[in-house]
Amino acid sequence: MAERHVAPWVKTALELGPVALFFVGYLLLRDRSFDVGGTEYSGFILMTALFVPLLIVTTLILWRLTGKLSKMQIVTLVLVVVFGGLTVWFNDERFFKMKPTLIYLIFGTILGVGLLRGQSYLRLVMDEMVPLDAAGWMILTRRFTALFFGLAVANELVWRTMSTAAWVNFKTFGLTAAIFLFFVFQGKLFEKHGTGKDDRDGD
Structure with a gap:
């Protein structure tokens, strides 16, 4: 897929948006806990569970818009999925x-x-x-x-x-x-x- 140019603000929003939402969400939920299927999860774990799919979606959108992902973006996404998944699976931040x-x-x-x-x-x-x-x-x-x-x-x-x-x-x-x-x-x-x-x- 050939590389395409997108508006800088769109690229910045897709790259930094998930991090900003994680931060805001954590501030709102950090003192709360949630019972899911009989297991108690902290606000941090819940935001991690939301952050991982959000980053996957924004990265895919960025790839569709630009036609290219850097090696750094790919490695970061893989590690977020792996470590974010382990965090939620083991309920360990x-x-x-x-x-x-x-x-x-x-x-x-x-x-x-x-x-x-x-x-x-x-x-x-x-x-x-x-x-x-x-x-x-x-x-x-x-x-x-x-x-x-x-x-x-x-x-x-x-x-x-x-x-x-x-x-x-x-x-x-x-x-x-x-x-x-x-x-x-x-x-x-x-x-x-x-x-x-x-x-x-x-x-």
Whole structure:
């Protein structure tokens, strides 16, 4: 299926909508419990059960509209389905809390393997969005690798030592803010190693 362009706000709504709804729903239901088939589920578990199919639907809509899904989106969806399913099946919120850790470890490891081979796998998925020369891509990939491993450690520390409410806030706002600030601090790198769209160095 050929890639198609959609309005940026539509793409953003489909990507962030499920996370925003999970956060709002959790705030409304976090102090409540629900009896389903004789088993008591917390508001967190209930919102997880709703989040998984919602993410599947929005991801499929995004694929139908754009004709393309990134490898990161596919891996994230698979892990959400697996860990969200385990969370609901075992009625244990720890599985869902571990999901970001595994996602960041996977991405960090993939980028790290590429670096060991002298390649920037990051360039394969971001080349159209961030025009950099070969040296710039290697630097950015090393920084992204460190970021992913750092976020994995941070997620583990938060969910293992803090309350569920603290983790939800961290997952919704903390991780997003960390990635945003990471890009903000790459300004000098983009200035020094940036290229025109039609003037990129090969690896």
